[in-house]
Amino acid sequence: MDDSAVYEARLELIDFVIEVFHDTPDDAFIERLLTGATETPGEAVNDHLDNGFEELRTFIEENQGRDPGAVETELAKEYTAIMVGPRPDVLPHETFYRDDTEFIGEGLADVEASYGAAGWNPPEEYGEENDHIAVEFAFLRYLIERQRAGAEETLGFERVFLDEHLLPWVEEFTDHLGEKTDSSLFRAAAYIAAGTVAFEDEIIAQLL
Template identity: 85%
Template sequence: MDDNAVYEARLELVDFVIEVFHDTPDEAFIERLLTGEVAMPGEAVNDHLDAGFEELRQFIEQNEGRDPAEVENELAKEYTRIMVGPRPDVLPHETFYRDDTDFISEGLADVEASFGAAGWSPPEEYGEENDHVAVEFAFLRFLIERQRTGMEETIGFERVFLDEHLLTWLGEFADHLNEETDEPLFLAAAHIAVGTAAFEDEIIAQLL
């Protein structure tokens, strides 16, 4: 696989996590999944990515031939139940899972400091606190895009962000989500989030 293909694969993984978790997955995204427009690897990558793509295949099989709008409505109900509330079971925020900080407390400033050090500001359309999984993956996307243009300093920024943030909580988040829902699309995205962080960890280790 050439460098461009590797960058495309990295960005597609990140984008999948963002699409599923930044809000209720929308009809257009669901239609792309159900019509086979989202590529899946043909061979094993790592345990979490493999598990995630297996859940995704299950989601596609369960919903094959259905109206994407109907699927969207069902996903919206489940997304709201488990991650919005009024009393959500799962909060997809780093500071909810970290033992060394309180939810949306001083740990949030640490996340934002990583963004600022790399010269990035979160997109306003996400509407979530900056330690939300979709926001953190949007930052990861920014770093990967900059690496693609030759900005080598972003490799170091990603190394720190993986070690101090993403790798510290995504596994527990995925385990928690697995306990609270049977929806394969959400389970797929949780596994793919963990697997992508592990995949990035390996890539960055090679680049440094």
């Protein structure tokens, strides 16, 4: 795989996680999944990504031929019950899973400081606190796009962000959501999130 293809693969993984978790997946996204527009690797990558792709294939098989709007309605109910509340089981926020800070506490400022150091502002359309998984993955997307443009300093920003923010909590979130959800799509996205972080960890280690 050449450098361009690797960048595209990295960004596609990140975009998938953002699409599933920033809000209820919409019917256009679901339709793309169910009409065969999504390809998964034929070879093993890492355990979490492999499990995520298997769950994604299960989701597609379970819902093949169904109305995307009906699937969206089911996912919206599950998303709200599990991750919104009024009493959600899973909160996809870094500070929810960190023992060294309170939920939406001082740890949030540390996340935002990482964004500011790299010159990035979170997108307003996500409507979530800045330690939400979709926002943290949007920051990864920004760093990878800058790397592709030749900004080598972003390798260091990503190394620090992985070590200090994503790596300490994403696997725990993945395991927790896997226990609580009945949706193969949400399990797929959680596994793919953890697998993507592990994948990025390896890539950055090779590039620095």
